Amino acid sequence: MQTSLAKAFLATPNGQQAEKILRACVHCGFCTATCPTYLLLGDERDGPRGRIYFIKQMLEGQPVSENSRIHLDRCLSCKSCETTCPSGVHYGQLLDIGRLELERRLPRPFLQRVFRVCLRAILPYPKRFSVLLRTGQYLRSLLPEDLHKQIPSHQQPGKLPQAQHDRRVILFPGCVQSVATPATSTIAARILDRMGISVIFPPSTGCCGAVDQHLSAPKQARARMRQNIDAWWPELEQGAEAVVVGASGCGAMLTEYGHLLADDPIYADKAKVVARKVRDLSQILEALPLEQLGINGHGRRVAFHTPCSLQHSLLLGGRVEKLLQRLNFSLAPIADSHLCCGSAGTYSILQKELSRQMLNNKINTLENNDAEVIATANIGCQLYLATAAHKPVVHWIELLEN
Ligand code: SF4
Ligand code: SF4
Structure with missing residues (x-):
């Protein structure tokens, strides 16, 4: 696709990356057929090709409106379009750049901003999320029946095995997962332990950063990435084999660390190493008898x-x-x-x-x-x-x- 991005924007890392991605798109529209929002709404503006075209126009300096935001907000970031695209267009990265630029050019209405800040102030913090969830569970019997299923039942975490093996991996607990379904990690830990692999939970591990990243708060997301790298680096240096993740949403974010911190003078190299060490639980277990x-x-x-x-x-x-x-x-x-x-x-x-x-x-x-x-x-x-x-x-x- 031909582009003529605004010069000042082109001089930035995001500008160069956006141009590279836009130029890879040949506008064939194959991706449209596998886009969930296009399939539901049948509007080209709610499909990847339409969104790519809108982002291109915006980055070229054309005016933006609340209407443009509606179509960008409807994107799930599911990347179904990426796995369909024959030209290898990194739509997800372009979307992050586009969303950020739209926030800058057209700040959201006040109430939307407050709501997003609230989400970012609760979901990545297990203690805060736990208070919310426990309150919901406590009050569930008072709620109308059709709301009961909106609140997950309390799950017992079960016992964690002692770390005793030479082989060990870092197990990433996940913010929401560690509160709502803690047994996911403990069952994984017990199975790995029986296979001769201990799991460790470095204490200052925090949120993977996905909530901030996807709500257009990249600075906060980067701070979380650095915190996790600092938490895991000593363990990786001492032989921990991998960072194992039971929630694929967190895993997807962790594998992006290398790309998202590529311009960080201190963390870029470590971020690449950490991203390479990330394994979905299925990858670890499939190799074991x-x-x-x-x-x-x-x-x-x-x-x-x-x-x-x-x-x-x-x-x-x-x-x-x-x-x-x-x-x-x-x-x-x-x-x-x-x-x-x-x-x-x-x-x-x-x-x-x-x-x-x-x-x-x-x-x-x-x-x-x-x-x-x-x-x-x-x-x-x-x-x-x-x-x-x-x-x-x-x-x-x-x-x-x-
Ligand atoms: S993103 Fe890929 S599949 Fe979609 S229009 Fe561009 S080149 Fe075609
Ligand atoms: S990320 Fe998902 S919802 Fe968004 S354009 Fe691609 S396929 Fe459609």
């Missing part, structure tokens, strides 16, 4: 929902399914498995109507079979699917506990 632990699904029928972050960001689609099949689980075929469930970080809070339509479509495909349980690999999807599902929704690691 789990059968020796007696883990066997005995043909249990499972409907697996592949999170967008797992398949479109980490490019690990099919891995969990393969592992479950290896362990004798039976997987129900799922139609349109490339499409988002509507959770998408804070999307289900900020774009309620659209995300609910996506959720209902997703539940229809996940429950249109004889599976007894729905499994997934990301806390956001897990909690959101559970608000509408008629079957239990679990993290897939829970299926492996015996």
